[in-house]
Amino acid sequence: MIVLVVALLVGILIGLFIPISIPQDYSSYVAVGLLAALDSIFGALKSNLKGDFKIDIFISGFVGNTLIAMLLAYMGDMLGIPLYQAAVVAFGVRIFQNFGEMRRSILIKNKSFSKEEKNQ
C-alpha cells in the first residue's frame, strides 16, 4: 500500500519537473483518460478491501478504460458531439459509488453497525 502511494507521488514529482507538458490539442483527451484511470484505481481499492482483487482485471481495466475514454472524447470532437461528457458522468458516478462501498466496508469492519445505519 505504501509502495503505491510512493509510486504515485514520485510520478507526480517527475511530471512536475520534466520540462514537457501535454500539447493543447490533446489536453482534453488526456483529462478524460486520467478520469478513467482514477476510476480504475478506486475500483481496485474497493475490490482489494472486499478481497476479490485480480491483477489482470485491474490492469486491463486501467489501460482499456483509459484508451476507450480518450477515443470517445476524440470521436466526439470529430462528430461534433460532446461525447467526453459520457465518460465524465460514467466514471464520476462509479468513483463515488466505489468510495461509498469502501467507506461502508471499512466502517463495518471497525465498528458494529445496526442494520438501519448500514442501509444509509
Add this chain to the structure above:
Amino acid sequence: MKVKIKKPTGGQVAIAILLLVLGILMSMQIKSVRQSNELKNLEKARAIELAEQINQLRKENVNLRQQIYELEKKIKEYQDSAASISKTTELLKEELDKVKILAGLTDVEGPGIIITLDDSKIPAQPNVDPNSFLLHDSDILQVINELRAAGAEAIAINDQRVVSTTEIRCAGPTISINNTRYSAPYIIKAIGDPKILKNSLEMRGGIIDLLKEFSIEVKIEEASKVVIPRYTGSLKFNYVKIKSEGS
C-alpha cells in the same frame, strides 16, 4: 495487497508502475491547463495594451498637429518680417498667399453657404433597398462638383478642407475624406457667392432634387461669414518633382 505485507508482490509492482505513469500524466496535464490559462490571460492583456497604445498615439497625433500649427505660425511671422524688409519679398509673399489659398493651406473666411446632409429618417420599408435611403460617396461628390462649377473658392466637408489630393470614397459604413473616416451627417461649407451656390444646387432636376427623391435630409443656409480651416494632411511628395529646365 494487504497492508501487513512488507515485500511488494508482482501485482503490486504492476500497479505501482501504472500509478507512476498516472502521476506523471496528471502533473503534466495540470501544467498544460495552467499554461493554456496563462496564454488566455496574456492575449487579453495584449489587447488591452494595444488599445492603450492606440489612445496614446492619438494623443501624440493631436500634440504633433498643434506643434505643426505653431511652427507654421512662426514661419509666417518670419515671412511677414522678411516682407517688411524689401519690395521684392513683399511681392513674393503676396504670390505665396495666393498660392496657399489655392492649395488650401491657410484658414480662409468669406461669404458662402453651409449644406447639411443626413441619411433619410424614413423607417425601412420591405421590398425597398435600404441603401438608396443612405448617403453615398457619389452624392457628396456630386454636391462638391456642383459647388465647384458654381465658382466655390474653398470647400470643406466636416472641416476637412477639399484640396487637389482629397479623396471622397466609400469606406464601409463611413466615407473617407482626406484619409479620415466620417459618418453622417455631413456638413459641407463653401465660400463663394451664396446666391449662385445655392441656386446651382437647387436648380430643377439638380442634385438636391435627386437627393430629396430618396428623402435624404438636406439643409442649405446662406451665411455672410463662413470659416473654412486649412488642410491638415501631410505635404510630403514621394514621386512628383518639378520638371527641370531643358530636360
